[in-house]
Amino acid sequence: MASKFADRLAALVDERRSQVCLGLDPDPAKLLPGIAVEADGDAPPAVLAGRAVAAHCRELIATVGPHCVAVKPQLACFERLGPPGWEALAAAREAAREAGLIFLADGKRGDVPVTAAAYAQALVGSTATPWGEVEGLGADAFTANPLLGRDALEPLVAGCEAAGAGMFVLVRTSNPGAADLMDLPAPDEPFHERLAELVDELSGRLLGEGGLSGLGAVVGATEPAHITRLREMMPRSIFLLPGVGAQGGDPALLGAAFKPGPAAALVSSSRGIAGAPDPAAAAEDLRTTLWEISNA
């Protein structure tokens, strides 16, 4: 296993000819057909829902995983089930690992430095206790919110360096409201370009041998007009592009993100895959579309 996230990802993209990132946003009320959970005496709803979500994630990874290079669990969807939700998240991580997939924890964490260090422990590190070391989630990469500034990103970057992990910093998200703040002039360029500069400045820290950096950026696929400029500003960072499918982003317009090479971007799809009549076919369609664009 290569020691840097960017290199591990590039090898996997090359091997699988895929840049598809499977989003895991499980809703216990809308799981895959056929997910059964055995009745279990007096187990509370959260425990049963947690087991069902774990089964859903395993099934989705087994079916769709071969067309993908990564899975991206949305932490909120697990967090809302309490401790059984975190058990389900660990189960999804195990399934992803067995399927050879990158595990990208999407929690958009960000906090003051001392707390950011605790998030790094939670996501890609471990925590020393008098009873022994407690392993964190063991993610390969995670998403991070940069609003609190450079000193707040620093402990996350350090955690990635130590773990050979990657992180994707929010630069320009895919929701319509992203324009409210991230597109403000600040003062001579949009605020999201300031975020891009910050990402680029830090990108050397997680640079792989292949020239790509695991200090990546979240850039919404819903605004392709931004992608060319942001790629120029962050020539080494791997992009995570959410927003195709349900949010309206068109994969055909994402070519600029792949300028540094086929492993320079991951395209995330959640409802577009899990909610399709044939999830594996939906993932394969997206895979071939992206592979062609990225090699054009």
Next chain:
Amino acid sequence: MASKFADRLAALVDERRSQVCLGLDPDPAKLLPGIAVEADGDAPPAVLAGRAVAAHCRELIATVGPHCVAVKPQLACFERLGPPGWEALAAAREAAREAGLIFLADGKRGDVPVTAAAYAQALVGSTATPWGEVEGLGADAFTANPLLGRDALEPLVAGCEAAGAGMFVLVRTSNPGAADLMDLPAPDEPFHERLAELVDELSGRLLGEGGLSGLGAVVGATEPAHITRLREMMPRSIFLLPGVGAQGGDPALLGAAFKPGPAAALVSSSRGIAGAPDPAAAAEDLRTTLWEISNA
């Protein structure tokens, strides 16, 4: 119990003559003296650490709680222990409830609208499942990151409306790096003033009968120069002021935050209380200082 967070808080501030918010940032390697965890066969380190953290939180709340109106668990510190950490968080919530304290979940969550709705379920709501409703954390209030814009805050506000809960939006945090982005001109006022405008626009949604709004703002106590202006811009919002003590903020300079009344701000202290030789005395000192300032 009043139905709005702002009114519940105001009643408690009046009753306890306190604006102290006890920060819970438990580090399993630095717990209170005398926290013992029984050896338990082959229980893994995470389980033992989770029990110890729960015992630490209970002890701290029992000792210090009477001087405070709220406790603020730092979610990262629980998250790094995995499922046993979330069990410890639920134990802290129970202890806070028994002690009559506001439970303020500090996770600085923020995400695109569909995911923000899941965070609202996790923090102050519940989740429908085929096995019954799964209750979330049951927090009275939480912190939120506004970077993704107004549509991303909306589901969080709606969740608070439904639950009678409050939320504190990051406006100007207490770390030095906060200046990197939040103080940028954007273009005719600092970026944090844009955030303040957003908070004020939404504040009517969580307005209590007493005139204060549970749509609050996190304003670092380390930069008192900002507080006067931000109070003018957000006259109704309850402020959460972190950064006194270890981070250098001086409680004596926080008077402007209390201009609308004694319940208009909470001052959070974590290491300054839990790390003091006599935590209860440290909390009481902070309480009297703030009470005098807020009634000056």
